[in-house]
Amino acid sequence: MRNRLKLLCLIFVLGxxxxxxxxxxxxxxGIPDHKVAHGNLDHDRPILSQWPIGxxxxxxQWWLVWSTHETCDDVCLAEADKWWRLHRALGRQAERVLRLRIGSDTDVLPGEIAVFWEGKAPDWHEAYRVWLVDPQGHIVTEYPAQVDARSVHKDLERLLKRNPEK
Structure with a gap:
């Protein structure tokens, strides 16, 4: 009898x-009805090394890339400050991420690299759009203009956690 009870328990646990x-x-x-990433995962952008930025x-390293107009106005300065603060909020992980501003080199904040589009900007370019780029240069996530920094921060922390340093 005891062996039969063990067998029934085993069948129940496995079945x-x-x-x-x-x-x-x-x-x-119990099925989640929301997506995990806050940005657009379905995009057709070339890898970062193929962008016309020199x-x-x-x-x-990971890249936080954002674009702006050629002249940096108040909105541009606010966006630059927002991404600088996000970078600082990463704490120890901040050294794994580089910030790249495309379109303006005025008032560059510490730790930021500024470049210009070479010639005409691509058709898919939009001012203040943000991209997260992996160390191989592939665009992981794309965000619309004026995105909330908390959404980007959550996604970036998740990516850094899932991809530990070597």
Missing amino acids: APMPMAWAMLHWQI QLPDQS
Whole structure:
């Protein structure tokens, strides 16, 4: 009798996940209905080294890239400050991320690299758009203009946590 009870318990433990998964799917219980990333993951941008911005420092780090107009107005300065503060909020992980401003080199904040578009900016360019770029230069996430810095911060922290330093 004792062996049969052990066998029934073992069958229940091994067989219970399938009916539970079916019930969760059928009644939509416990299934998250929101996305994890806050930005656009579906984009067709070339890798960063193919952008018409000239030569960048050869560093295998994450990039926080944002674009601006050629003249830096009050909105540009506010955006620069927002991304500087986000970079500082990363704490120890901040050294793994470089900030790149495309379009203006006035009032460059510490730790920021400023470059210009060479010739005409690409068609997909929009002022104040933000991109997170992996160390190989691939665009991971794209954000619209005037995005909330908390959304970018959460995504960037998640990426850095999932991709530890070598």
